[in-house]
Structures are given as structure tokens and as C-alpha cells.
Amino acid sequence: MKTALLETPVIVDSGSSSEILMEIRGLYKNFGKLEVLKGINLNVHKSDVLVLIGPSGSGKSTLLRSVNMLEKPTAGQILFEGNDLTQAKRKDLCRLRERMGMVFQQFNLFPHLKVKDNITISPRKVKGLSAEEAEKKAEALLKRVGLYDKWNEFPGRLSGGQKQRVAIVRALAMDPDMMLFDEPTSALDPEMVGEVLDVMKALAADGMTMMVVTHEMRFARQVADYVLFIDDGQIVEAGPPDQLFDHPQQKRTQDFLNKVL
């Protein structure tokens, strides 16, 4: 008679010495009968840059979207700065989301608001900053990404790369402890990918904690502290970029990398 091995949960952890910002334990997500996430266990340390790669439909975006509860997990815990997001009340969830910036594939800028209002609306209305404070901050951030001349423009007049940079600034204006990037360059024309990745590199260099879902393998290699290969709703393999890209241990990782590299 065969004995089934009890699966001991391996907690994926970059091994960084800085404090843990987020702990994800036993995270499951079903869409109807479809199991998209099948038991994710992950620690995120302060200043970690985690890059999530994997085939489409692997669950990497769902994982990222679960992290700030845009998707409600079916089971499991997400501890962020000591609070379990999955159990948080609506009001507390708003407070916690303030501390996590999110950047979307489709930018999702507010088309009816000028660039400056896109950036300042949440600091003013959610955090209660004065218009001056919020604008001062927005100005400094926009200058950093080289878009201060678009201050009074509507998003409709910006290129894709400019929109995404404004979207990053909008998230940063809330002073988040962590930034989530959901395929931030996938909707961009190739010549605009660089300008967005440069902003993200600078952020990483500043010590921002980041989780990035991307198909940009070069970016992953350059910027990631830790790369997570996700397939079929699980973290199949994780490691520092040179290890994961150059010496993948798992067959599935090898197959995937052979296809994309």
C-alpha cells in the first residue's frame, strides 16, 4: 500500500533580513468550479522586489489582485502589517488599501479628471490632505517621472507610456508601503515600455516594496530580488533571478523559460 506524502507547506520567502510586511497563508481562489489559486504561501519583506512570472491563466494576476482584495480569496489569510485583509471590515479595508498602491495594465486613469486631479483626488478626499499639500506632492512626483508639463492635461491627450507613468504617480501620491504592478507594460507600444520600466527601476532602487506581474523577463532579471514562477495556481519555483533564470530546477519552469527566453 502506498502512503501519500503529507504536503508540508513551503513558505516562499526571499530571505531578506528586513521586516516582514505581508504574510500570505494557504490562499485559495475559485471562480465557480475553476480553481485559480491552490494554496499560496508567501512572505513579503520590506523593500522586496518580487516579480511574478508564468503562463497566462496561471493565476499570477489573480494572486496580485487578491493581495489588495480586488479579488476576494476563497480561503486563506493575507496578513498585511498585522491585519488580516480577508477578514477586514469594509472601512478597515479602505484604510489598508491606502497603504498599497496598484498599477493596472489598462492604466485606469480617471478620464474626466486632469492629470493633477487624478493624482490629488485620493490624497485630498481619502487622506484629508489640503489641496496645497496634495498638489505640492503631486508636482514633485510628476517632475520625477518627467511629466510635470502635463499637469493640466486630460488623460485622453497622453500617450500610453505617459498614462502609465501618471498612474504610477497617482498610486505613489498616497505614500504606500507597497506597490502592486499588474502587467504594467502589456498594453503599451514597444517603444514606450522602456520609460515605464525606468520609473519602476528607480522605485525599486529607492527601496519600495514591490510585487510585479510581468512578461518582461529582462526587467525581472535586472530588478527582481526574487522571482516567483507561477503555474496552475501554485508557486512552482522561486529564487533570485540568476538562479531561477539560469538554473531552473523544475521541469515546468524550464519549459516555460525555454518558450519565452
Add this chain to the structure above:
Amino acid sequence: MISLPKIWEIFTSKFSVFMQGVGTTVELALYTVVLGSVLGLLVAVFRHTRILPVRWLMNAYVAFIRGTPLLVQVLMIVYGLPQLGLKLPRMTLCIIALVINSGAYMAELIRAGLQSVEKGQEEAADSLGMNGVQKMRYVILPQAIKVTLPAMGNEFIAIIKESSVLYAVGVYELTYQANKLSSVNYRYLETMIVAALIYFILTYTMTKLLALLERRMRRSENSVA
């Protein structure tokens, strides 16, 4: 036989009578479009609430109003409310009836506008820590209203025309005035042509004004997302 000079004569000799009718019609339409929009907005927003009974009530209201004739609604309100002891001026009762009617249609228009706002907008607002009210107020509603505005303009035009049913309850709006004149001069066709032309001038002007407004709005923003 129809006589063109007679049309002109009726219009000029009874100018003040017609104008009194126009004044009342425009007054009714203005009150209705403003208050109807507010009501429609509230109903549309409350149809999104998590409190189910409120949602059912709103849905029932919209379904009932859209499924029954305006004239019946007007008679119910204008004669029915006083019967319940609510003694209000006739004009106020008429406005209430029109607002209740128009609010249901406005709610439908605004709902379509709300649905047209992309899901990503809501997610972006969520990710920035906005609560439900902030999300609605600063992100969803402004975009929905912008989409809805042209349709609301059409609703205004519809109200101008539909307010003519109020002649049945003796409010001195345009149709009532014209009808009253005809019953004295026996020139139904000519008198009603005058009334029709006045209605047409009102609605046609509104159509042109709205088109202008729409073009202006589009220019201020340029394309989407």
C-alpha cells in the same frame, strides 16, 4: 378650409394667451427636468445599494411608472392627493406628477450611464482606498452623468411635449390655452397649428442648444481613457 392669414391673425390677436401657455409649459418642464434629474439620480444610486428592500422598492417604482400611462399618473396625483387631504396648488400637484414620472425615466438613463463606466475605474478607486460614497461621487457618477447628459436633454424635450396631457386637469399650459381658444373661435385647425408651431420652436431650439453643448463638452476632454 384652411386659411394661412387666419393662422397669423389668431397668433397675433391672441399672442398673450399663447404666451401665458408657453410660460406655464416652460415652467413645468424646467421644474420637472431639474427635480426629475435629482430624483432619477437618487433612485439610480439607491438601486446600487446593498440594502435589498430599498433596491426592490426602487425597481418597483421604475417598473410601475414606465408601465402605466402618464395621464393616469397625473389624474392619480392631481385628484388623488387632495382626496387624501393633501391640499396643494394645482400647479404644484402637476409638477409632482411630472417629476415622479420623469424621475423613473431619468433613473433608467442614469443607470445605463453608470453601467457604461468601465470596471477598471471602480478598481482604481478601490485601490486608492476610496469608500463606496467617494467612489460614486468622484469617479463613477461624473463619468456616468457625462454619458447620460445628451439623453437627459432628450428627456427635457419629451417633457415639454408630454406636459400637454396636463390640459386634462385644467392647467393653463399651451395645449389648454389653444384648446380654450378653439372652442371660442371654432378654428381648431388653425389654432392648433399655432400651438404645434410653438411647441416645435421650443423643442427644435432645445435640440440645437443641446447639440452645441455636447460638442463643447467633447472638445473640453478629447477622446476617452
